[in-house]
Amino acid sequence: MRKVSFFELSLNENLSWEKNMKEQRRSFIKKALGTSAVLAATGVTAAIASSNEKSASNGVVVGKSPKKEILYRQTPEWEAFYKSSN
Template structure:
C-alpha cells in the first residue's frame, strides 16, 4: 500500500512537471511569433482614437523656435 502511494506521487509529479514545462515553452513561442509578425509593434484591441498631437500655443511657440 505504501509503495503504491509513493509510485502514484512520483508519477503525478512527473506529469505535472512535464505539463508545466510544455506550457511554458508554448507560451514563450506564442510571444515570439506575435513579435516577429508585427515587426516589434504592439497591436492592441482598443477602440479609442489615439491623439498624437493637439494644437496649442505651447506647440506653436516650439515650432517657431525650431524653424
C-alpha cells in the same frame, strides 16, 4: 500460504502511494513545461510578426506628438494618374 503482517501491508501501500505521487508530479511537470514552451513560442512569433508589419496608417498622422504628414509619395502610379488627368 505465507502470512503477511499488517506492517508489510502498510509498507506496500506506502510504497505504491509514493510511486503514484511521483508519477503525478512528473506528469504535471511535463505538462507545465510543454505549455510554457508553447506560450513562449507564441509570444516570440507574435513579437516578430508585429515588428515586421508595415505601418497601417498609410501616412495618416497617428498619436499626440507633432509629426510630419506625408501627403504625396512620388510613384509610377501617381505619375500615370497625373499625366492622364491633364
